[in-house]
Amino acid sequence: QVISVKAVAIALKLSFSESNQFIYVQTWFFIFVVIICCLVQLNYLNKALDSFNTAVVSPVYYVMFTILTILANMIMYKDWVSQSATQIATQLCGFVTIVAGTFLLHKTNTSSTDRHAESAPTPPPPPPPPDQICVQG
Structure with missing residues (x-):
């Protein structure tokens, strides 16, 4: 993909220098490769992030x-x-x-x-059942 992007960048640079590169099949091939590589890369990157x-x-x-x-x-x-x-x-x-x-x-x-998970403080003990609570009165 990087090589294709570099080729497209060179084609753009030459096209802006009044040497149109978009008349050549190779330029369109590299543009196609960049688009396909980006789509495939995003697809597999999303699958990897879902799994790991x-x-x-x-x-x-x-x-x-x-x-x-x-x-x-x-x-x-x-x-x-x-x-x-x-x-x-x-x-x-x-x-x-x-x-x-x-x-x-x-x-x-x-x-x-x-x-951090190992040094986490222990949670407080659960409250006693309702029948063991002393009510002052």
């Missing part, structure tokens, strides 16, 4: 989206061909940091809710 907790779905969605976007850019646009080893290592470290941070946020969020 948001604290699980969001990190998985974010990490998978990031991984697939990086891989698609590597394949389609050969982003890393012109970069040095230092730049590639820096990008990989940033990616690992994002994945680790997302995992830790999810893990600490889950464990803090578990601890």
